[in-house]
Amino acid sequence: xxxxxxxxxxxxxxxxxxxxxxxxxxxxxxxxxxxxxxxxxxxxxxxxxxxxxxxxxxxxxxxxxxxxxxxxxxxxxxxxxxxxxxxxxxxxxxxxxxxxxxxxxxxxxxxxxxxxxxxxxxxxxxxxxxxxxxxxxxxxxxxxxxxxxxxxxxxxxxxxxxxxxxxxxxxxxxxxxxxxxxxxxxxxxxxxxxxxxxxxxxxxxxxxxxxxxxxxxxxxxxxxxxxxxxxxxxxxxxxxxxxxxxxxxxxxxxxxxxxxxxxxxxxxxxxxxxxxxxxxxxxxxxxxxxxxxxxxxxxxxxxxxxxxxxxxxxxxxxxxxxxxxxxxxxxxxxxxxxxxxxxxxxxxxxxxxxxxxxxxxxxxxxxxxxxxxxxxxxxxxxxxxxxxxxxxxxxxxxxxxxxxxxxxxxxxxxxxxxxxxxxxxxxxxxxxxxxxxxxxx
Amino acid sequence: xxxxxxxxxxxxxxxxxxxxxxxxxxxxxxxxxxxxxxxxxxxxxxxxxxxxxxxxxxxxxxxxxxxxxxxxxxxxxxxxxxxxxxxxxxxxxxxxxxxxxxxxxxxxxxxxxxxxxxxxxxxxxxxxxxxxxxxxxxxxxxxxxxxxxxxxxxxxxxxxxxxxxxxxxxxxxxxxxxxxxxxxxxxxxxxxxxxxxxxxxxxxxxxxxxxxxxxxxxxxxxxxxxxxxxxxxxxxxxxxxxxxxxxxxxxxxxxxxxxxxxxxxxxxxxxxxxxxxxxxxxxxxxxxxxxxxxxxxxxxxxxxxxxxxxxxxxxxxxxxxxxxxxxxxxxxxxxxxxxxxxxxxxxxxxxxxxxxxxxxxxxxxxxxxxxxxxxxxxxxxxxxxx
Numbered sequence: 099x100x101x102x103x104x105x106x107x108x109x110x111x112x113x114x115x116x117x118x119x120x121x122x123x124x125x126x127x128x129x130x131x132x133x134x135x136x137x138x139x140x141x142x143x144x145x146x147x148x149x150x151x152x153x154x155x156x157x158x159x160x161x162x163x164x165x166x167x168x169x170x171x172x173x174x175x176x177x178x179x180x181x182x183x184x185x186x187x188x189x190x191x192x193x194x195x196x197x198x199x200x201x202x203x204x205x206x207x208x209x210x211x212x213x214x215x216x217x218x219x220x221x222x223x224x225x226x227x228x229x230x231x232x233x234x235x236x237x238x239x240x241x242x243x244x245x246x247x248x249x250x251x252x253x254x255x256x257x258x259x260x261x262x263x264x265x266x267x268x269x270x271x272x273x274x275x276x277x278x279x280x281x282x283x284x285x286x287x288x289x290x291x292x293x294x295x296x297x298x299x300x301x302x303x304x305x306x307x308x309x310x311x312x313x314x315x316x317x318x319x320x321x322x323x324x325x326x327x328x329x330x331x332x333x334x335x336x337x338x339x340x341x342x343x344x345x346x347x348x349x350x351x352x353x354x355x356x357x358x359x360x361x362x363x364x365x366x367x368x369x370x371x372x373x374x375x376x377x378x379x380x381x382x383x384x385x386x387x388x389x390x391x392x393x394x395x396x397x398x399x400x401x402x403x404x405x406x407x408x409x410x411x412x413x414x415x416x417x418x419x420x421x422x423x424x425x426x427x428x429x430x431x432x433x434x435x436x437x438x439x440x441x442x443x444x445x446x447x448x449x450x451x452x453x454x455x456x457x458x459x460x461x462x463x464x465x466x467x468x469x470x471x472x473x474x475x476x477x478x479x480x481x482x483x484x485x486x487x488x489x490x491x492x493x494x495x496x497x498x499x500x501x502x503x504x505x506x507x508x509x510x511x512x513x514x515x516x517x518x519x520x521x522x523x524x525x526x527x528x529x530x531x532x533x534x535x536x537x538x539x
Numbered sequence: 540x541x542x543x544x545x546x547x548x549x550x551x552x553x554x555x556x557x558x559x560x561x562x563x564x565x566x567x568x569x570x571x572x573x574x575x576x577x578x579x580x581x582x583x584x585x586x587x588x589x590x591x592x593x594x595x596x597x598x599x600x601x602x603x604x605x606x607x608x609x610x611x612x613x614x615x616x617x618x619x620x621x622x623x624x625x626x627x628x629x630x631x632x633x634x635x636x637x638x639x640x641x642x643x644x645x646x647x648x649x650x651x652x653x654x655x656x657x658x659x660x661x662x663x664x665x666x667x668x669x670x671x672x673x674x675x676x677x678x679x680x681x682x683x684x685x686x687x688x689x690x691x692x693x694x695x696x697x698x699x700x701x702x703x704x705x706x707x708x709x710x711x712x713x714x715x716x717x718x719x720x721x722x723x724x725x726x727x728x729x730x731x732x733x734x735x736x737x738x739x740x741x742x743x744x745x746x747x748x749x750x751x752x753x754x755x756x757x758x759x760x761x762x763x764x765x766x767x768x769x770x771x772x773x774x775x776x777x778x779x780x781x782x783x784x785x786x787x788x789x790x791x792x793x794x795x796x797x798x799x800x801x802x803x804x805x806x807x808x809x810x811x812x813x814x815x816x817x818x819x820x821x822x823x824x825x826x827x828x829x830x831x832x833x834x835x836x837x838x839x840x841x842x843x844x845x846x847x848x849x850x851x852x853x854x855x856x857x858x859x860x861x862x863x864x865x866x867x868x869x870x871x872x873x874x875x876x877x878x879x880x881x882x883x884x885x886x887x888x889x890x891x892x893x894x895x896x897x898x899x900x901x902x903x904x905x906x907x908x909x910x911x912x913x914x915x916x917x918x919x920x921x922x923x924x925x
Binding site for chain 1: 555556559560562563566569570573574590598599600601602603604630632636637639675694696697705741772773774776778780784788789791792793794795802803806807810811813814817818820821
């Protein structure tokens with residue numbers, strides 16, 4: 099019977115914790131308000147508040163063991179937040195690359211730019227589709243681009259052996275008009291028709307020799323780096339050159355073909371008409387998507403994988419921390435057994451005692467969560483990482499981003515650990531026979 | 540050793556506390572074992588004996604560039620090269636375009652350079668006889684419930700067939716497996732390069748990369764240079780690396796696994812030291828009386844020190860051993876969860892050694908303070924309860 103009760107409580111706790119982890123902050127605020135009202139307005143609530151007060155006031159005497167809860171949970175939350183910040187930073191970088199009013203057109207059923215091919219005729223047709231915005235001279239803002247990859251020696255590696263892959267984008271004039279966020283911060287733009295490149299800031303950090311005035315070898319050709327650009331998105335990890343020169347280098351017998359066409363629409367609402375026009379055009383067989391959608395989809399797999407790894411590691415650590423919290427709180431309840439029994443002997447009921455001990459644990463847990471989140475933010479916010487992501491052909495550099503949502507998840511985990519860690523000791527304290535507890539020394 | 544019983548009794552004096560602490564330690568070492576397995580699995584990728592004698596030759600310009608098939612004979616003629624196979628990236632997806640299945644179009648002798656891939660003689664013959672046949676890895680077959688003889692529709696993300704459609708269909712004629720699923724072919728599909736080249740208008744006698752086997756591993760570097768010299772200054776310069784170097788390079792570009800694992804374990808063990816250290820302090824404080832009695836009976840200061848240290852080391856070793864043993868149990872599910880990416884789930888000897896060393900080290904570290912305290916107990920004060 100006792101075992102059955104224990105099992106049921108355990109199941110209820112697991113379900114409760116999962117529900118809690120999915121709770122929005124609004125709902126949590128509601129719970130907090132209800133709790134506060136209960137404590138202010140009802141007799142039992144006031145009892146609970148005063149017992150909590152006693153417990154919290156004795157915390158400084160139990161500094162060492164209380165620190166176990168705080169530090170244990172800070173460790174869990176720190177690791178969890180760091181991993182989630184990595185997934186988040188990756189997702190944000192790619193999401194920033196796209197927008198609702200720019201579109202990408204690729205050959206049908208291509209998973210990514212590099213696996214798509216559009217002939218010259220197709221790129222001309224696409225640029226004339228309805229809905230594309232015009233520049234000052236009345237030309238459509240559409241940029242046929244060619245995405246390829248190049249092997250370059252990586253930073254800090256052997257220049258003959260440690261090659262990494264970088265995405266090279268062949269572009270035309272319109273690309274700069276289309277991506278106004280890309281600005282040259284050093285040197286100049288490449289001259290059309292020349293073997294010249296501009297390198298993104300992220301790529302520069304990742305590979306050797308991407309300095310203004312230096313030559314890099316793409317295959318057996320020497321290209322000159324003439325500028326460095328900044329765009330604060332995924333494009334920053336690329337090298338840009340004139341599509342008319344990049345094309346023949348990579349596709350000796352198809353230099354006029356491109357991989358994709360990017361275009362700016364007159365507005366986000368022009369998308370449906372634009373898409374319909376291209377899809378129904380018998381000369382084309384293409385997929386049309388907003389860049390926001392396209393780049394978000396590119397980040398899906400990788401950011402999900404990082405999140406899952408973070409959750410698995412976090413869960414194992416959290417279980418460890420729960421045992422640590424249980425240990426501390428059992429000890430705390432044991433040392434205060436006489437005190438709790440006295441309270442109950444003079445008329446305090448079980449519920450206030452349970453609530454008080456749980457609140458105390460969760461307070462410590464909250465402290466740990468905030469501490470862990472703060473440390474993770476201090477170390478990892480803005481930390482640069484790079485990966486060769488699925489669907490891309492070059493390394494992508496991104497910054498870890500400890501967003502409020504990430505911190506909030508960390509805090510919720512901390513509270514959940516505190517909840518489980520406090521529940522069993524609280525139940526034991528409430529169930530202890532008063533007479534035995536009073537006799538204990 | 541004769542004090543083991545005494546240490547054991549002291550350890551389980553407070554059962555709940557010890558068991559809870561033990562569980563924390565087990566979780567920490569469980570994580571250590573899993574992450575270390577992952578780290579080793581990445582570090583050892585491509586380091587097999589068979590892998591050491593394989594060289595990979597790809598375009599120097601980038602991995603998406605193709606090479607002419609005519610290089611085959613030239614590479615085969617390089618002294619020291621045993622045999623040469625080649626393959627192309629096909630980019631298959633099954634049912635849903637996002638459901639990627641690694642698929643290579645390979646030369647007829649591809650399986651010869653991967654002796655660790657097990658294909659039965661019948662399957663091999665069936666594959667050789669059927670130009671439209673494919674071999675699939677055992678993990679894929681299990682995952683999708685395919686049977687030999689099934690027609691498998693595959694969507695290529697890059698290459699259309701002669702009708703201009705990217706939906707290809709093949710006949711499954713055999714299974715590729717390997718010991719412990721260690722060869723990456725256990726999770727992929729191979730099809731005939733000949734079929735691929737004849738069907739798609741986008742490929743005309745081009746191959747993605749060459750894999751050659753050398754007769755003498757010690758000459759691999761020289762042979763790699765000779766292969767690259769074949770196409771130096773042409774429009775298709777090559778880069779040849781040992782399989783090991785190529786894989787290491789690839790992983791390095793994906794993520795700094797070592798750094799991530801080390802940081803996580805740093806956080807875990809730091810937390811563990813504080814947590815267990817506190818428990819030990821508590822345990823010794825509670826037993827001040829008993830320790831004083833031991834001293835009265837003639838236990839020397841150093842023996843008391845040793846007893847307490849032994850207790851904390853035993854606690855850590857117990858937790859560490861159980862945790863690492865658990866990894867082997869849970870680890871069986873890991874390859875399936877990671878989609879074949881992680882295939883080393885046994886806790887190797889090296890993990891055990893590091894784990895035991897860590898447990899002992901942490902045990903000594905957290906035992907040091909309470910043990911010194913126990914050593915310095917003044918018998919009279921302790922017995923008087925002062």
